[in-house]
Amino acid sequence: MRIGKVAERAGVSVRALRYYEEQGLVIADRSPSGHRQYPESAVERVKFIQLLYAAGLTSKAIRQILPFLETLVATPQMTRRLTDERARIRGQIDALTRAHDRLEELIRLAAEYENSPATCSPSADVTASHTSPPRH
Amino acid sequence: MRIGKVAERAGVSVRALRYYEEQGLVIADRSPSGHRQYPESAVERVKFIQLLYAAGLTSKAIRQILPFLETLVATPQMTRRLTDERARIRGQIDALTRAHDRLEELIRLAAEYENSPATCSPSADVTASHTSPPRH
DNA sequence: CTAGAACCTCACGTCAACGTGAGGATCAAG
DNA sequence: CTTGATCCTCACGTTGACGTGAGGTTCTAG
Numbered sequence: 475m476r477i478g479k480v481a482e483r484a485g486v487s488v489r490a491l492r493y494y495e496e497q498g499l500v501i502a503d504r505s506p507s508g509h510r511q512y513p514e515s516a517v518e519r520v521k522f523i524q525l526l527y528a529a530g531l532t533s534k535a536i537r538q539i540l541p542f543l544e545t546l547v548a549t550p551q552m553t554r555r556l557t558d559e560r561a562r563i564r565g566q567i568d569a570l571t572r573a574h575d576r577l578e579e580l581i582r583l584a585a586e587y588e589n590s591p592a593t594c595s596p597s598a599d600v601t602a603s604h605t606s607p608p609r610h
Numbered sequence: 611m612r613i614g615k616v617a618e619r620a621g622v623s624v625r626a627l628r629y630y631e632e633q634g635l636v637i638a639d640r641s642p643s644g645h646r647q648y649p650e651s652a653v654e655r656v657k658f659i660q661l662l663y664a665a666g667l668t669s670k671a672i673r674q675i676l677p678f679l680e681t682l683v684a685t686p687q688m689t690r691r692l693t694d695e696r697a698r699i700r701g702q703i704d705a706l707t708r709a710h711d712r713l714e715e716l717i718r719l720a721a722e723y724e725n726s727p728a729t730c731s732p733s734a735d736v737t738a739s740h741t742s743p744p745r746h
Numbered sequence: 747c748t749a750g751a752a753c754c755t756c757a758c759g760t761c762a763a764c765g766t767g768a769g770g771a772t773c774a775a776g
Numbered sequence: 777c778t779t780g781a782t783c784c785t786c787a788c789g790t791t792g793a794c795g796t797g798a799g800g801t802t803c804t805a806g
Contacts, residue, residue: 476773478782488783493764507772509783522712529709532762539716548720556720560713567706570699573665576658577696580675584684584692612803614752624753629794643802645753668792 475512477502484520491520497533499523499540519543529563611648613638620656627656633669635659635676655679665699 481488494500495510500519502510522543526536539559542552617624630636631646636655638646658679662672675695678688 476783487764489764489766492784497763505772507783508785509772525705525709525712527763528705530706542716542720546719546723548723553717553720553724556713556717560710560717563706563710563713567703567710569661569664570666570703570706573661573667574696574699574703576661577692577699580678581689581692581696583682584678584689587682587684588689612753623794625794625796628754633793641802643753644755645802663793 475514475516477510477512480512480516480520483517484524486520486524494520494523498537499533529559530566531559535559611650611652613646613648616648616652616656619653620660622656622660630656630659634673635669665695666702667695671695 477488477491481491484491491500491510495502500512500516500523502512502516505511519540523536523540526539531539535555538555539552542548542556613624613627617627620627627636627646631638636648636652636659638648638652641647659672659676662675667675671691674691675688678684678692
């Protein structure tokens with residue numbers, strides 16, 4: 475399969491695929507004329523790479539994890555990398571969840587204002603990081 | 611309060627605080643000599659800014675949301691911004707959760723391999739290791 | 747009074763994951 | 777055979793949130 479088709483099916487740009495090769499994340503055969511030739515499996519591989527990128531992993535971190543997919547051989551270092559990244563992602567989810575909850579709180583206040591602008595509490599400490607009190 | 615103290619208490623760098631001012635996220639008085647003077651509330655404000663940065667908001671997005679904290683006046687656009695960002699964060703949490711689950715799956719496979727490498731790989735040459743050998 | 751800590755303003759450097767031409771070769775269809 | 781789509785390799789540009797000096801002023805403790 476050629477690069478354009480892989481890009482289309484994996485939902486990434488052609489440039490991204492060339493970049494992934496440059497980073498050692500995908501390997502492509504070459505036709506006699508120099509065009510990249512990908513196996514079918516490349517599509518799933520690229521999708522997985524995208525998943526990890528979306529989770530905040532760097533090219534380097536992905537490159538260190540990818541060999542496990544092929545060999546399924548888990549060295550202690552490999553296990554360590556996997557669990558480390560899992561921990562990082564958990565932390566990231568926590569941070570996002572905190573931000574989400576704070577925004578939700580603000581959205582609730584906004585809704586209260588839209589329902590009755592005149593009666594809104596004048597000095598709620600909106601920046602404080604306490605959790606909202608139990609609503610009855 | 612001066613910039614160094616605010617930085618320390620909010621857990622950010624002095625440079626970051628100057629950058630936030632440049633971006634219009636915090637306002638600081640100036641002493642006659644030109645040193646920035648922050649109110650106590652600046653610490654919480656900066657922590658909130660950091661929370662939003664950590665959730666992937668840009669300076670611009672934060673700048674558009676911050677006025678709501680002071681006025682508590684919710685225009686339709688403000689409500690829109692808040693809910694839009696909440697949606698974005700939810701999407702981000704979803705993506706992270708998918709990556710997390712996928713890593714967990716790999717970690718499970720790695721653990722299986724470490725428990726019985728022979729069933730995963732033909733080469734059973736186990737050199738001296740401090741990990742506990744398989745007990746019959 | 748003096749030294750060092752803390753502050754100031756430029757202004758260039760960084761890093762990652764690509765985007766965006768430039769300039770040219772190759773492929774697929776009519 | 778030609779033409780338009782697709783591909784190639786450089787190689788510089790982009791974006792965001794700061795880092796990092798350079799060169800100079802101000803504050804504060806002894």
